[in-house]
Amino acid sequence: MNLFQLRYFVTLAKMQHYTRAAHELCITQPSLSHAISQLEAELGVALFEKSGRNTTLTSFGEEFLICANRTLATLDSGVSSLQRSARGDGLIRLGMLRSLGISFIPQLAARYLASHPEHDVRFTFHTGSTGDLVNGLSARDYDLIFCSMPPETESLDTVPITHEDLVLIVPGHHPLAAKQSVALTETLIYPQIYFSHGSGMRDVVDHLFSQINAVPQIAYETEEAEVIAGLTAQGFGIAVVPYMDLLLKLDVKILQISAPVWERNLYMIHDRQAFMPPAVRNFCEFVLKECEYPMIPD
Secondary structure (H helix, E strand, C coil): CCHHHHHHHHHHHHHCCHHHHHHHHCCCHHHHHHHHHHHHHHHCCCCEEEECCEEEECHHHHHHHHHHHHHHHHHHHHHHHHHHHHHCCEEEEEEECHHHHCCHHHHHHHHHHHHCCCCCEEEEEEECCHHHHHHHHHCCCCCEEEECCCCCCCCEEEEEEEEEEEEEEEECCCHHHHCCEEEHHHHCCCEEEEECCCCHHHHHHHHHHHCCCCCCEEEEEECCHHHHHHHHHCCCCEEEEECCHHHHHCCEEEEEEEECCCEEEEEEEEECCCCCCHHHHHHHHHHHHHCCCCCCCC
């Protein structure tokens, strides 16, 4: 049994006439008759019977028609779905740092949809720490992730796409709140709220302090910059964090770090061992173009 026989059978059941069905299928009548005979021989029952000048289904044929229609509908749906995917339609699963989910990634996604109205593209958005995002990428939970530099892994394509400035935040009543900028050495006498191990920011801030050969007084640790900002606003300590608009809504003073000068690069990451669907590839190339980086290699 093959798909041609199923389609021939369904068409003949619809047309109820060998000549008209053969014309509809663009084949000869003997070819249609032979295909139906083969199908009936394989099934061991008669599917059609003569009714005057027409050909009608037997009870076995009526039963088999339900199965054939269901089978062809499922197959046609799958073929149509794959063809849409090949054209660039489909789902794009993004993982990102929360700070990038405020405006950067939503704006990129909105611009992509506006510039590709011919494609039926949907996004899912998930947030987490760099470590969690990389694990999710490896588990095939995401197609692309946007985060800080992960541990070096041969399977990851890592491309810088933007950066975040690092700032010092202090409670509104803190002694440093009177300043507009501060050298990192001036922060060493105060307790600090720090990024915990596993956060992508931990290595970034550690490296910043290593440039002045100093270790901060760590009072509290947590993974999320937003939590650190909230704790700082309540007077639990001071902190070095990436700049984010949320800071403007909290009772904290934002200070520029005058020395050492540093900024945090952020990356778009894809696992090259995973197949990249056309929709994902199109979006990936759009992001690289928007960020003025070269296209990804084939």
